[in-house]
Amino acid sequence: MLVIGLLWIVGGIARTLLHGLDFDFLPLIGVPFLLGGVLGLRAPSRLEEEARFVVYAITSERVILLGGDDPETIRLYRPVQLQQIERTEHAGGWGDLILETEHEYDGDSYTTNRYGMLGIAGVRRVHGLIAALAATLPLAPNTPHASFQRCLITPDIGPLPHKLRQALRAEMAPDERLVWAAQPIPNSYLKRGLVAQSFFIVWTLFSLVLTGFMAPAMWATTRPGDIAPVVLLCGPLLFLWIGVYHLYQPFKMRKAALSVVHAITTARALTIDASGPLITRTYAPAGLVHADCIGGRNDSGDLLLEPASEVISRSGNLLQRYGFLGIDEVRHVERLIGHLKQTPVRPSFLDKNWYSDNAL
Known part of the structure; x- marks a missing residue:
């Protein structure tokens, strides 16, 4: 987030200077990202401070x-x-x-x-x-x-x-x-993973069909050099990537086995x-x-x-x-x-040390 915020602010300022604008709100959009990144980088130092009291x-x-x-x-x-x-x-x-x-x-x-x-x-x-x-x-x-x-x-x-x-x-x-x-039997991990990710089988097929249907139609109805089709395809391609990522997890589980x-x-x-x-x-x-x-x-x-x-x-x-x-x-x-497999012997309630410690 810190890098995104810096790039956004620098890009917005450069745009303002290049176009000779007096004031532009665009660089201010990167400020929340910059602050979030700074707070995130401070988290390890807070953990280090807490560790001193452990x-x-x-x-x-x-x-x-x-x-x-x-x-x-x-x-x-x-x-x-x-x-x-x-x-x-x-x-x-x-x-x-x-x-x-x-x-x-x-x-x-x-x-x-x-x-x-x-x-x-x-x-x-x-x-x-x-x-x-x-x-x-x-x-x-x-x-x-x-x-x-x-x-x-x-x-x-x-x-x-x-x-x-x-x-x-x-x-x-x-x-x-x-x-x-x-x-363990590797295929047992694979089957368990496929069951857990079964929803993303339908998700991936739907995203694949949607991408294949939209791509030719949008390219055929737009002018050469227009970037609108690429922008509109970002959504289906993102869904497709999410589905492929989740379907890869069962094979990753099999490898981990x-x-x-x-x-x-x-x-x-x-x-x-x-x-x-x-x-x-x-x-x-x-x-x-x-x-x-x-x-x-x-x-x-x-x-x-x-x-x-x-x-x-x-x-x-x-x-x-x-x-x-x-x-x-x-x-x-x-x-x-x-x-x-053995169970603990039941403690005697006459054992004052055991009783007082567990009362804490």
Whole structure:
């Protein structure tokens, strides 16, 4: 917006000088764009100022987040709330740890708020400290599944690209063993994307027909050198570009599926996405209590590891789904998850420390 505003003002002033006009309102139209661009460029400095009043801490009992938008805000996370963590790791080892995601609906639209440790150095080491704290949660005993024991003897690992194999190896702790690992079925992502963008199939066809119908008719009824046809065609061409862009997204999703690996270890379930910055979602045993299997054809389907949150707005329903999406032998993987899935032991109300912390 800053560049557009500057070009508009400079162009308007040049036009005024070249034509010898006394005063012209045209350059003033670029002032709002210029101010909007300046305010946009100031946003990073405001975020930097807010970061000076943010403190993250890990104790033997909980994770503490101090500050943020409101300097007096304090968010506390005990082990029971640290069973699902998303880590984004950039080059250089810095990144984000998302500990909580909230979906708020105000009657018109929804807002997704994500809380955690943002922009921290050594994010993998900090993730290990939080995982160790999460492992202190007392869990109810669980009966091992025979399929899990068989996979311990012979791990069920499909062929993986070298980059994903390295990322998975780097994620494993010294005392952690890999039980199962596989990539999603790429065509499942393609089908899911086509269903989500099905409206733009009709949109694109309509825009294509409209463009093909208007172009010959307008060129035939205008004089040579007239730019009116080009101006009038901008609308249909814009609609066509929007449709093509949305129809490309399912193929982009299919390509992204080739950079995803799902895995189950002796301690957790995890998903690694290496299509951009390395994103790792980990699920400790108590974070798997919401696992839900949605089977498809040929024993393929989705294994949701988090509750699916449906947010309703005027633009339609949005379903947030996380877990092992588009995998083969989904029932077998569900049995493996069943071995790890454990509920926390119910805390005693006589435990004054637990009660006082949660009362906050």
